Amino acid sequence: MNSATVTTKPLLIELFTEELPPKALQKLGKAFAEGVRKVLAQHHLLAPDCTVADFATPRRLAAHLSAVLEQAPEQSYTEKLMPAKIGLTETGEISPALAKKLAAKGLAQLTPADLVTESDGKQDYLYAKGTTRGMGLAAGVQEALDHALASLPIPKVMRYQLADGVSSVKFVRPAHSLLALWGNDVVPVQALGLQAGRQTMGHRFMCKQALDIASPDTYQAQLLNDGMAVASFDERRAMIREQLHDRARALHAGIGDGPEVDALLDEVTALVEHPTVYVGEFEERFLGVPPECLILTMRLNQKYFPLFEPATGKLTHRFLIVSNMRVDDPVNIIEGNQRVVRPRLADAQFFFETDRKTPLAERVESLAASVYHNKLGSQLERVGRIRRIARHIAARLGADPDRADRAALLAKADLNSNMVAEFPELQGIMGAYYAQADQEAADVVLAIRNQYRIRLDAPVTNDSLVAAVLFMAERLETLTGIWGIGLVPTGERDPYGLRRAALGLISAYEQLEAGGYLNVTDAQGLRLSDLLDFAAGTFEPDALAAGTAAEVRAFVFERYRNQLSGEFDRKVVDAVLALEPALHQVHARIQACAQFARMPEADSLAAANKRISNLLKKADAAIGAVDAGVLVEPAERALADAVARLAPQTRARLDGGDFTGALATMAQAKDAVDAFFNDVMVMADDPALRANRLALLNELHLVMNQVADISMLGPADAKKDAA
Template sequence: MTTAAATIRPLLIELLTEELPPKALQKLGLAFAEGLRKILDQHHLLAPGCGVSDFSTPRRLAVVLGAVLAQAPEQTYTEKLMPAKIGLDDTGGISPALAKKLAAKGLGHLAAADLITESDGKQDYLYARGVAAGAALADGLQEALDYAITHLPIPKVMRYQLADGVSSVKFVRPAHQLIALWGNEVIPVRALGLDAGRRTLGHRFMAGHAIDIASPDTYEKQLHDDGKVIASFAQRRALISRQLQSQAQALGATIGAGPEVDALLEEVTALVEHPTVYVGAFEEQFLQVPPECLILTMRLNQKYFPLFEPGSGGLTHRFLIVSNMQVDDPVNIVEGNQRVVRPRLADAQFFFQTDLKTRLADRVAGLATSVYHNKLGSQLERVERVRQIARHVAGQLGGNTDNADRAALLAKADLGSSMVGEFPELQGVMGAYYAKADGEPDDVVLALKDQYRIRLDAPVDAATLTSAALFIAERVETLLGIWGIGLVPTGERDPYGLRRAALGLISAFEQLQAGGYLAISDSDSLNLAELLAFAASTFAPGIASQASGAEVRAFIYERYRNLLTNDFDRNVVDAVLALEPPLHQVHARIQACASFAQRPEAASLAAANKRIANLLKKAGAEPGAIDPDKLGEPAEQALAKVIAALKPQAQAQLAQGDFTASLATMAQAKDAVDAFFNDVMVMADDPAIRANRLALLADLHQVMNQVADISRLAQ
């Protein structure tokens, strides 16, 4: 190759396999492309501006890199070898030790004169410097391919035997073909027992013949035109989405929205290579079954998209099928899918009708044989704890304690139902349907339905107060119980969802405040420390200790800190949460503190607060009462008068929940505080004077830090 242009070509790598796990497909495709790109780039084999296109279908992982070099440019190198006194002999020649090291590094051709001696600050070292030939594409690609395969995020590896009947390899699924094309040239690399070529296969049913890929530039088009395969995951997903929307609109319906729909779209994209959407239907009599049951079985078991009324959101008797076949007459495909889904819907109907024959309350006793955790007892024992906590919470909030108790009693009863046994995802949802059929109060029914929500996202009102009581009780019981038996979250591991439980609990306090059940001025109702202490008393001795309660409380505030720092300055958040204020006051205090931080007095007062905290800590002893007769300096007398004047006003504003005004009031002390530190020696020689000045500062510190620990604002 005589020109620079001739040494730069696009590169295609494809692994043709058995059907890959659909939920992992997109990640596998992206990781495969990134692994190849990373190693080729490390070897300087990618030309500037080289684009990367990843492809993944149910039976292939592929990548096209737009500009790849035949050989990397020459690379300068510097190799630190060994101390000169060891590497050189008495005559200045290469010692046996150095000769061995040079040979190991492929530098055995170098003589002593080719080496450089430099000091590393402690002793003289020998260095080899020079220019090395760049890596050849075949060598760099083999390393990149090995790296990309071994670093795939494979959910479960399988071992399979190769064609020779002796060797075996490990991979996510058996691989059958390997393509490695640089321009129109096959690069001789090997992976998973396969030698690279240019041959692949198209769609399993619509184009089962082999296809020889001419070049990376023709890969997508050849697969599409000859193989009936849309290789790009993103393009298949977009095509499916357009077809779904078009079919739904034509029927005057929608496919719905939300994470469940998005997840299903991702999954079906990974199941098909040539997607076509068809319309199916089932008998309208099945709509008498709770829609959640029908929706779940269609999405989870059959990968169908249920259709909904656009106005009411009600489920219709139609659904959309994402097929891997495009045919002129899809009647067989549609009828086949309808025959498959009908028994599923019939099962759901049977489970529901059977479950209705037993009252939900009559299922509670059966929870005694269902183990919650071997250290925490049965589900029934847990229910009894949650009942006590729910009554306590409802009582604190002025709610209906009997209904809160009833909701907690019935909360886990549907675990013994046939429907939940078949579809565990419907816990709580089915309990609500069965409770409604039994004539339970509306707020109890709603509480059962809402108990598994991740967070409360609307202000609590009279209709949802019982829901809030059960929601809080469940999360407090979970946090204390799981924490108490030592299953504390570590790193990425949180199998019992304690982080989620803490965030859910925080959301409940926020929505209780938004709904008026916890006033900003109220710092006593539903106090977190007291709530945890009460909940701890419901456990058997030795489970939820006072220490574990304190740890859980700190854990909750730490989760709140991580959440709040997404929206607020970290110093402001730290300043407020350092006091562990009532959870429902946190947002208001942060807003007040953020406003205070913008005032011109803030920096000086924060620094003074930090200084006061250090002085009080250094003094050690608890400050006594202030003796006015020992305030001899004008500056300390002035500060005492300012505190006396501002303190009752700031405390009254704090009691009213006006945190901004309370901080603003104390900001008026700035000049007196500055003068005090300029003119007064706090640590006076006279112990009595020193103690009195520390008492004065302690009084100031207490009133200044009622809303937040202002010293945390000091930079």
């Protein structure tokens, strides 16, 4: 096709539907536009400078492509057909087999003269080569539309009947019209029983008549000015955010921040086509209810934005409403929303006041009627296990075991409260309020409140020590119990949050070390294996599968490995975690190994260590102690002297938590190690010599691998800065 005759115009495709799922709308809009673009690009129907815009409102999905060709240019093709001896007869005619193949590929018009014979290195093959007419606009748009609809990430499909009363189709919501314009012209395509036209509908309430869209480039303006609908999801979101902040500033307040606010902003954007923000309020007496209850009610149930005092973050008695209507007098909208929210706030107040009449401690026994898991008993039995684990951890950390036990006793007591029954998201939070009202100790209240946090993110202090104990006990019980009955994470499925529990447990070790409750000099302090064994022992005999504690330990280390690999060299991480050291020592060991890996001795010692490991595996008997009298070669005597000298120095460094110093001390053995392997035959024919040399290497191996498995720090390491 001559480039001078190429015609390009903008293309618009819109599917008008019933209200689409709000939480999926933004993703649906982008996927629809991308699906159309992808197929048109594959068929070369897009100009090089073509841009794509996606639109999504509660009742429409649309895509605008700025430069689309009427006819794709001719395309060269090469089709490998079949061996020449099969495709052609003895007289050179097309065989029946080849004729069938050509017909299937739409090339039935070809003659033997049109085919090319080429060798693939083994035999002669027939090829069809040439040019074919490019795809036309209508065919390309139809294929693109079909693909875009079929590939939408639809949460749930519904089947509905078409207007003929006989046919039915499946889609996320019933579709009412299809618009397809190339420039000023309608593209004759169809989908979901609809024929494309140029009409669409505007706002459900503020625009009653159908809109005739003149062209793709007038779509947004016509929809906004005549249809009272903002087509772009991103533009609507920006409008709502701006209005929210303007209204909040005028009231000397803020809407808060965080993922909850962003998620709510996305959701209300998907619920309105013409956003207008109004201010509502409720009686100040409701502020006596814990703010979390009121905030959750307004955000979750009503899609309102609560307002907070900027200086203190304290909840106010006002909120912002994102309405789908712009009216001159919004009194009815505001009062209607206030009437709706008032009973919900009153319910929250009633639940809170009713719950407070029963002390939290008196609710514990009712947990006997709540099943935790049918293989693990009731919530009350679970509380008993957590209490035992908490007392054990508290004793190891120097915390008050009675306080830890009290926190564990009350931790789940709010599960049967009215407020948590209404808002399960408030587990722990409401328990803390009730515990505080019952005048429980401050550290017990904090422990109850923080038990469901994802991770600990601040160094543990005396005030938060009991909270850290409960946090760990709860996760240890969950990990061993749920894993032990076979509910291990698989792929993306992790319904009991074991991955999150493992990372939370790791964070507790890190923050206990940061707070000084675990010292890197104490390798035995609160070892994970000991805690998991203890936790497994709190369950009934035979309740858990054999080997549960060991499997969970490996799982936790694997989660830690994945977490650390984003920050440090993966080989350094693997070298440290291969020893499964005390979790609170991991960071210090990694820092030391990262420094060691940059030393000139590192590569040689890593290679030697790997060689030693392989030799030790070949030992045909138990490896004993070194006999100095059997050391005959100067190099082996020198190595024995080096090990004897460096072993106690290395141990002293380790005992002092100086992992960098321990590795540097061990590195002093490099020359002796190199000389040994150059001059000494380890696997000597004499059994006594061989056994003694293996014993020497075993002692060296123990000295070398006290901080990490040095053999994993090879010369190919891409050594990242561990700082």
